[in-house]
Amino acid sequence: MAVDMDLTVLSDNEIWTDAEQLVCCAVVPEAPNTATFSFTSPSGRLFRYEPGQFLTLELPIAGNTIWKTYTISSSPSRPMTISVTVKAQKDSIGTRWMLDHLQPGMKIKATGPAGIFTLPRKEKKKYLFISAGSGITPSLSMTTYLYDRGTDVDISFVHCAHRPQEIIARQRLEQMASRVPTIKLSFIVNEDDPYLVWTGLRGRLNQLMIGLIAGDYLERDVYCCGPEPFMDAVREMLIGLGYDMANYHQESFAAPVKKEEQLPEHDDVVPDEGASASVKFARSEVTAECHETHTVLAVARGAGIVIPSGCTFGVCGTCKVRKTSGEVHMVHNGGISEEDIDSGYILACCSKPIGAVEIDV
Structure with missing residues (x-):
């Protein structure tokens, strides 16, 4: 396990701020059209942030600058580097540029870290992380952080992907789960990979799967991230199961928020026991x-x-x-x-x- 450094004892000039550019130090392919980009600070400063927060990168595209926000996929318990894991869609511009052009040694401007989709200050003991696609990144950061801390936590990690080969950071997650029996992984796919055996769950996440995977879901804090229709469906499932939605948290990777007042209001229909x-x-x-x-x-x-x-x-x-x-x-x-x-x-x-x-x- 990595050492969980207490960055609060460091002075401000020892902590990276977004006034300093980042230097790309590694590019690791994760899945088709998906890679993890890791960065260091040129001055050697360390990174301080909360698991689940995001960075905004300034990307030079065709002579212009565009700003793209990505959840940090690394953990603050490993403060020498900071990483984002990006997945290009058909209409991606910034992410496509990163996959095609961003290489180790290149410098890039970033702002942040920011965001309120983080673990509670007073640490809970039981979590249910639910994600789809590249929405796995905050769950990955949170799981790595809790793993590194060695705290007595119980994580049920549920991730949905189109195919097994598209499961981001699968080996990294399996390595952590193999060492800590209270980290339980459940991967759900729509299709098998050709010529490879898949023994996990298939289809779309549903209430039955939630009950089978985490029968004690009512006792867990739920953190969910993925496409908007996916998160809408998860909320519907949990409401239908009688889950206390005060313990539900979600982050849209399309529009992450920095402050609580920016949180969107969900037009969910919640049956009222007294109505x-x-x-x-x-x-x-x-x-x-x-x-x-x-x-x-x-x-x-x-x-x-x-x-x-x-x-x-x-x-x-x-x-x-x-x-x-x-x-x-x-x-x-x-x-x-x-x-x-x-x-x-x-x-x-x-x-x-x-x-x-x-x-x-």
Whole structure:
């Protein structure tokens, strides 16, 4: 393990500030169109930051300067260098320039570190890190930091990638997990790599996977980073599972924030245990009063209405019914298609009425 240096005892002139350029000291390929760039300070100053924070790099593109923000993927427990791990998309400009042109020995201007997506000052003991794509970088920094500190922490690390070869820093994470039994890794992929065996999970992250991977998720602080639709889906899953969202934290790598007042407000629908609702079963001519936290299936059973069901987890699709009016909060696990949802169908087992709802049953 690396030594966890106490940088608070150093004077300000021993700590790097963004008034000094960075020198690229290493470029390590991580996956297709993905690499980790490590930097040192020319003066030998050390780096002080919080795991999960970001840097903004000034990149010279075609005679102009563009500014790109990247989460720091290294750990402050290893203060000699600072690193960012970048992944180029089809429309990338700055990241593409870095992959094609930035080499060891080159100097670059950076501002920061900044950001509030960090571990709490009063360290918690149980974490659930959830990420997708290059959103793995803050989880990587946090995990390395906790590993280096040697504290008694329990990390469930969940990462989603398109293919196994696109899992960033996989070997580094596996090395840490092999030495610390309380770091549990779970990788989920959409497709296998050709001619290579994959024995992990496949498909899209869902509520069932969360329960299987971290059955005690209600006891963990959740840190999530990835594309916006991915994080929206994770929030929906956790809300549907009854998770206390006060313990949920997320960072958008498209728009990281520096201050709490810049945090976006999420338009999440959260069923309220104290809010009244009702379900009208139109064909049966029965209306049942309930609360927003009750599922349509549970309300139907309580009213003596039979809706065929199987898994009760939104997987099998047996309880699919058509909603003719009203709104529900539905978090399914693959048992219904987007076409059916657009046509007004819901799964009764994982749909909760928001106000008055009418079902064609």
